[in-house]
Amino acid sequence: MKSAYITVVGSMPVKFDLSQARKLGPIIGSSNNNKSVIFDFATVNTELNLQDMLNTEVFQQTNILTPENLYKKYLFFDQLSALPNFPGLKSFDIEQEKCSPQTLSLLLSVYLQKKVIFLLGYDISNPTELTRLKSIILANPDIKFMYICNPPRTYQLDDMPNGYCDTYIKFQELIDREK
């Protein structure tokens, strides 16, 4: 059955069993930051990290997505695909080649049209990252963005009508309910 959920793992370390998150739906990894689980998708936009991922066992089953300029150099690797042209990138002032991999993962999750996007280990301490996250949340009012963190919860997304924040405990409870 097609899942309504998708999980984006950002660039921060995550102290949570990510294989649990798979029970809810696909997981997107951001570059080679996390090698603890087999991701369904992973995004990367630097050559060094891409080479590392292509040579890492855990990414052999992962659909790795990269900007087209980098994709052309490694086209003959089966697990690699070019990132699609995300709508509205210019208005967000985002360049696929220069933004963070977690932003690419977020854009991919939106592109895959799931109803709820869980953000784990997503770095919002950087103001640019937070602004981009908020812009993407605002541009997609039909999607719920659930930022998962350790207590105390952040209030950074409280001004977003479709942006929520919850703890890993609540996230685990949701996984258990959905089993």
Next chain:
Amino acid sequence: MKNNIVYKYSLKLRWPATCRNRSVEILKERPDLIDTMNNFRSKIDNILKIVCRKSFQVDGAHSMTGVRLWFQSGQDAYEFIIRQPEFDWEIVPEISVINNITSQLQTYNIVYTPTGVVID
């Protein structure tokens, strides 16, 4: 459920010079050309069996320029391209790849350099 093979990579191999750009009418009148084309197809099939580690397919649809080949693995497609001089045939310098996310067939140019093959 049946495990379907996805042929992600596609190349086109030109027909032998005598068979290119032939209309259907000419082909009907020239069984020798049809024989050459059929022999060419079986030769390709035999060589692909040697070169490829994963699945491949020789497209049955007729094209005036050549035969379309489908590869499950990019590594096989690369091997086929670089061993071109060994078999003395000519690949159309384009590679088509199915994007796993968009399911679109994207085509890139193959550029031959003294040190190998690059994609543009």
